[in-house]
Amino acid sequence: MTLSTSPDTSVRIVGPRPPADPERWPDVARLPRASALRTAIARRIVEGALTRLPLRIRHGDGAGSVPRPAAPRPGEPAALRDGAPTLTLHDPAAFHRRIGADGLIGFGESYMAGEWDSDDLVGLLTVLATHVDDLVPAPLRRLRGLWAHRRPLRDRSTIEGARDNIQRHYDLSNDLFTLFLDPSLTYSSALFDTLPATPDALTAAQHAKIDRLLDLAGVGPGTRLLEIGTGWGELAIRAAARGADVLTVTLSREQRDLALRRIAEAGVAGRVAVELRDYREVEGRYDAVVSVEMIEAVGAEFWPAYFTALRGLLAPGGRVALQAITMPHDRMLATARTHTWISKYVFPGGLIPSPDALARESAAAGLDITHDDGFGDHYAETLRLWRERFVDDPDAVDALGFDRTFRRMWELYLAYSEAGFRARYLDVRQLRLVATGEDGEGPR
Template identity: 65%
Template sequence: MNTSVSDRTEAGAAAPAAAVATAPAQPDAAAWPDVARGPHASALRTAATRSIVQRALGALPLRVLYGDAPVTGVEGPLLRVHDPAAFFGRIGADGLIGFGESYMAGEWDADDLVGVLTVLASRLTSLVPRPLQWLRGVWARRRPGAQRNTLDGARQNIHRHYDLSNDLFSLFLDRSMTYSSAVFRKRPAEWDALPDAQHRKIDRLLDLAGVGEGTRLLEIGTGWGELALRAAARGARVVSVTLSQEQRDLAVERIARAGHADRVSVELCDYRQVTGVYDAVVSVEMIEAVGAEYWPVYFEALARLVAPGGRIALQAITMPDARMRATRSTYTWIHKYIFPGGIVPSVEAVERCAAAAGLRVRENDGYGGHYAETLRLWRERFTARSAEVAALGFDPVFRRMWEFYLAYSEAGFRAGYLDVRQLLLTPAAPTKDGERR
């Protein structure tokens, strides 16, 4: 399988956009039990949800078509609700999880899915009138204990996403097999600019960490090995750790093929179990998988592993601190279907946890608009290659789920609800009185 991955990332790059996966005639109940069973809210709750949701959507720059009724609204992208009873029933039972499952079931669609989701993301905190916001507790679920990022739990959470299939990821990632935000020279970006933009992102991080000839570099979160390859090409000696067997297998193969096996070691290892001391530590969009409960442990590990005078470069997706605090215990559609156990931190949370571990944030650069463009390119390529995704064995529900995930994420960055930051951390220097600053 792995020998086909690099070929897949280039073939068909200019293929025309295709329609999203058609609605499943009947979702597989074994694979998708909550999608297959349909809405399960009471008639009273469904009616109340209908009233609240219609009122909320009516106040937005959206046009909405409920079944055969006339279109409501006069401007904005069009949201088509094919089955209003099921749509309101799912939201009434499960809130935003139900909203996503309704899309997976084909009960609603949009010609401009990102446009619809961007409008919603831009007004996420005000969709429900303030006097009714106490109802959020009716829908919001707490995260299941099984998704806690214990040593065993973290392996299972990573396995559920990153071990889906290397061939699946190769269908929508570029030839660098880099699954994080690129940095473009200009926007909007085109597909053929993506590999260079990914290398630009990696090189900025390596520069931030001061990686060069002879640097002892620790990478936490291997991906498919591109950062380790570029660090080795600079003359660094790299230890890279991951919990994904699929990613490790391909990374090892790519590193050997590039002639850097003597400089790079890729290990199946949790960051909490890493030993040694390194001149530099780099971690790209891995903190989102750590879980708020373990952020102090993560930063303590960084502080323990970096040498005095060393540098730590992180790339992290972030959200506003108030929103993070309000939702940090909530179980969402993303947790259920895409990233179990994850939580996006705020910059303030990073600063608080870093300071407690004796680290200081020295540089902090954001470029959320670049992530929106990265996600657009991935989403367009994913939909254009839908038939190839199906040939790998992924059914229509999965394909609609994945397209919704990519669009949902893109919308978050376009709305400014999400950002992505590159941060430099260093050990705080001790003062005469023993404090660090």
């Protein structure tokens, strides 16, 4: 996995406790170049924004030190002083310098480097996500292009690029995902009976989510089902148990290999074929097409091709069932061409669509949305359960060959995602689509 290939514009090695490996994490191990003026402007903006938010800031006495309690701000209520999440800056100079050079990418890399921490990481990130439009003064938002990086061309989700992008995340290690997912190995939002959720409810909630998607698609005995994005095979297994004949496609070799073993162990190998294939390479017509949280990896440039492929793969009377993460349309437009911390380190090449974009692109391809239901609170709970399992066993992560910088990156990714749903910045939706003009009943 190539975690960073940007040119070395470093000045010095940084990082509390053990420093990041400069070969594996070049942009974390070394501070970026940033002018004193740019850093000072970043400090002014960041400090001004943070003092307006319901959180506290503490400054440590250097890397790894115990932070000094912050003095309460004038007029700060006791409840805020006592219970608000705290941002502890171990290295304020490095923190502001990274933000001055790289914006929110720098914010994430500063966490990976150990230059800041929080006593409530999800709470802190939820505050920031809730007030995302207030962090930068309105006149300065027009200058976003001066610090926001453009997405690298190498991350475009062409057929070859999509293979590389998927492998950089999903081929990390099956054992890594096994550490924090439930036994169904389902890496998408669950659907719980009650919230808040308990760990022992996760597998049943994942099955409930899958079953509702299969119901939306009308999957039953004899259904010819195409799944775009295999994961580790749980949806294909449950569809085959209903009597469907399943073709499921993936670009991840690691997932394909484990999915084949799990399908064989479930006794449904005769009903399920797993192929390494891009959605643009699939042929044939299917009674049902299901795709779970895969559209986020497609990229806006290729949404027309994606929905056109879905329409072309449907047999007469067929249904498409999608599960998709969404964000508000204005936020989607603001980030569409921006290289973010998530796109650099976690999900290269993708973009979370808005509900408006889903409706527009599906309609242009000749598909009508006949069911649309959101359940973002359930994703927040799913992510919480994953994050708690991940952070509870750092030794197991280390044993797989992932270092401390990776652990901090993955913890921030899970917490950042959870915060997005808790702040209602993100949602997750299940949709049913049918060919324009059809009644939407489809085969049963």
